[in-house]
Amino acid sequence: MAKGCAKKIVFYLVLFAFPVALWIATESVANRMTRRFEPLRIDEREQTLYVNRDYFTDFFLYRITDFMGLPLANQAVLRKKGSALRIVCLGGSTTAGYPYNTAPAFGSGASFPNYLRLILQYNHPDMPDIQMLNMGCNALNSLNIRQLVASLKRNKPDIFILYSGHNEYFGPNEFTISKEKTLIYQKPSVYFPFMRFKRTYLYQGLRSLLHKLAPAVAPKFQDYLQWSLKNGIHPEDPINLQVAENYAENIRSIIAYCREKRIPLILVQPAANLFFPPFLSLHHENLGRDIIASCDSLVMMSRIAFQQQDYQKAVAYSQAASRLDSSYAIAYFYRGMAEIALDDLASGYQNLIRARNCDGLPFRAKSFVHHTLEAQRNSPGVVLVDLPRLLSISDAVPLPHRDLFLEHVHPNQEGYYTIACLLAETLLQKKLLPAITTLRYPTFSECQAVLQTDVLHVARMEKRFPEDSFFHQLAKLNPEINGYMQWIRWRADQQIAALLPEAEQPSSTQP
Numbered sequence: 001m002a003k004g005c006a007k008k009i010v011f012y013l014v015l016f017a018f019p020v021a022l023w024i025a026t027e028s029v030a031n032r033m034t035r036r037f038e039p040l041r042i043d044e045r046e047q048t049l050y051v052n053r054d055y056f057t058d059f060f061l062y063r064i065t066d067f068m069g070l071p072l073a074n075q076a077v078l079r080k081k082g083s084a085l086r087i088v089c090l091g092g093s094t095t096a097g098y099p100y101n102t103a104p105a106f107g108s109g110a111s112f113p114n115y116l117r118l119i120l121q122y123n124h125p126d127m128p129d130i131q132m133l134n135m136g137c138n139a140l141n142s143l144n145i146r147q148l149v150a151s152l153k154r155n156k157p158d159i160f161i162l163y164s165g166h167n168e169y170f171g172p173n174e175f176t177i178s179k180e181k182t183l184i185y186q187k188p189s190v191y192f193p194f195m196r197f198k199r200t201y202l203y204q205g206l207r208s209l210l211h212k213l214a215p216a217v218a219p220k221f222q223d224y225l226q227w228s229l230k231n232g233i234h235p236e237d238p239i240n241l242q243v244a245e246n247y248a249e250n251i252r253s254i255i256a257y258c259r260e261k262r263i264p265l266i267l268v269q270p271a272a273n274l275f276f277p278p279f280l281s282l283h284h285e286n287l288g289r290d291i292i293a294s295c296d297s298l299v300m301m302s303r304i305a306f307q308q309q310d311y312q313k314a315v316a317y318s319q320a321a322s323r324l325d326s327s328y329a330i331a332y333f334y335r336g337m338a339e340i341a342l343d344d345l346a347s348g349y350q351n352l353i354r355a356r357n358c359d360g361l362p363f364r365a366k367s368f369v370h371h372t373l374e375a376q377r378n379s380p381g382v383v384l385v386d387l388p389r390l391l392s393i394s395d396a397v398p399l400p401h402r403d404l405f406l407e408h409v410h411p412n413q414e415g416y417y418t419i420a421c422l423l424a425e426t427l428l429q430k431k432l433l434p435a436i437t438t439l440r441y442p443t444f445s446e447c448q449a450v451l452q453t454d455v456l457h458v459a460r461m462e463k464r465f466p467e468d469s470f471f472h473q474l475a476k477l478n479p480e481i482n483g484y485m486q487w488i489r490w491r492a493d494q495q496i497a498a499l500l501p502e503a504e505q506p507s508s509t510q511p
Helices: 002-034 054-055 114-124 141-149 179-185 188-198 199-211 226-232 239-261 291-307 311-324 327-342 345-358 366-376 413-430 444-448 455-468 471-477 479-499
Strands: 042-043 048-051 076-078 083-091 132-134 157-163 265-268 382-385
Touching: 002 188, 002 199, 042 226, 048 054, 048 132, 048 179, 048 455, 054 157, 054 291, 076 132, 114 413, 114 444, 141 239, 188 199, 239 265, 239 345, 239 366, 265 413, 291 311, 291 327, 291 366, 311 327, 382 413, 413 444, 413 455, 444 471, 455 479
Parallel strands: 083 132, 083 157, 157 265, 265 382
Antiparallel strands: 042 048, 048 076
C-alpha cells in the first residue's frame, strides 16, 4: 500500500512538474532567441545593441499604443565594446530628456546624456571612444531602475549615472490607478514576482487575448484632473513613510549591486523648480469648517498682497494661515516667494521646501530623497552630485534658478546642457575618464548646431507646451499654475522675438 501510494505521489508530481519545466524551458529558449524581455536587443545586421522598447512598456500597467516615453537619441551602441568607455544613464523623464528628446514634435535632441556625449566627444582624440546609452524613460522610479540595473549585467557597463527621485509615489501608473493600489503594487514582495510573470510569453498572450475579448478591462489613462483630486496625499498620510522606506531600500540595493560588480555609480541629487507652485494644497482632515474658511481667506489675502508687491503683508498673512493649518502647501509657497523677494533667501528657501513637501501631488522629489542619497555620500564606489546646490541662484542656499527649468522638474535645453557640463566635470575630478586631466567644453550654441536643433521651432513648441501637456488640466487645481504657464509663454515669446525680424515679432507683456 505504501509503495503504491508513493508511486502515485511521484506520478502526480511528475505530471505537474513536467509541463511547468517545459514551459520554463520554452520561455527561456524563446527569450534567448528574441531577447524580448531584455532591456537591450541585438541588431545582427548592424552588430549593435539597441534599447528594447517593449521591455520599457512592460513597466506600465496600461496599454500604450503611441509610446513616447523613451529618448530619441543614444539608444544604440556597438555590440563589441572593445576599449570604449560605456556609460549608461538611468532614470525617469529627466534622464530621457522630456519633452525635447522624447516628443518627436519638438525635433530637439536636448537631454543631459546627449549633451554629455557631445562634451566628451569634443575632447577626441584625447578621450577614448564613448558609448553612451540613455536608458531613461518617462515615469520610471527607483523600483523599476533597481530591476533594470540587474538586467544589464551582461552588457558590461563601465559607469552608471542615476537620476531618480521624482516618480517615487506613482511611478509608471500615475493617472491610471489609485494611490492605494499603487502602494501595494510597488511593494518589492508583490512587484518582482508579478514582473517576472509579466515578462513571459504566456502572460503576454493571455493579456492580448483578454484585451480582445474584454477591451474595457484594460487600464487606461483617466482624466488628469479627476484622478488628481481623488489621489492627493496629505503630508501626514502613512503612505509617505512607506514610499520613503521603499526608496531607501531600492537605492541600497542598486549600490550593493554596483559595488559587487565594481561599477562606479554616480548618484545625482534630483533638482526641482521650487519657484513652481504646489499642484494641490490639502487641509488637515480634523480641521473645522470655520478654521478652513479662515485659512483660505488668509491665503487669498497673502496672494493679493504678493501680487501688489507688498511682501511684508504677504509674509504675515501666510504665517497666520500656517498657524491655522501647518500642512497647507500654498501658504508656505506665498511666504517663501515673498521672503525671497525681500532677500531673505534662507527663510524663503525653507518655506519653498515646505511647500514642495506638503504638495498633495508629490511630482517633485521630497526631502527624504535627498536625505537618502546624502547618506550614501561616503559609500565605496559611489559619487554623489549635489545638483540643487550646483544649480543654485546663491551659494547660501541650494535653490536652483528657475530659468534652467521648463516647468516643475524638467530642465529646459540650457538646463540639460548645464547638467551635462557638471557631470563631465564630476567624471574628470573623480578620475573616471582614462588618461584625461583636462576637458574642453563646447558652447551651448555649438551643441545645438551639432544636434541640428531648429531653435525657432523649439521656442514655438515651448510656447504651446502648457496647452499640449497635462498642465492644461492641473492648472485648475491652483490658479498660480496658470500664472506660471503664462510666464512660460512669455519667456518663449522673448526667445522667438530674438530670432525673428521686428515686423514678425510676437507682442507680449511679462506676467
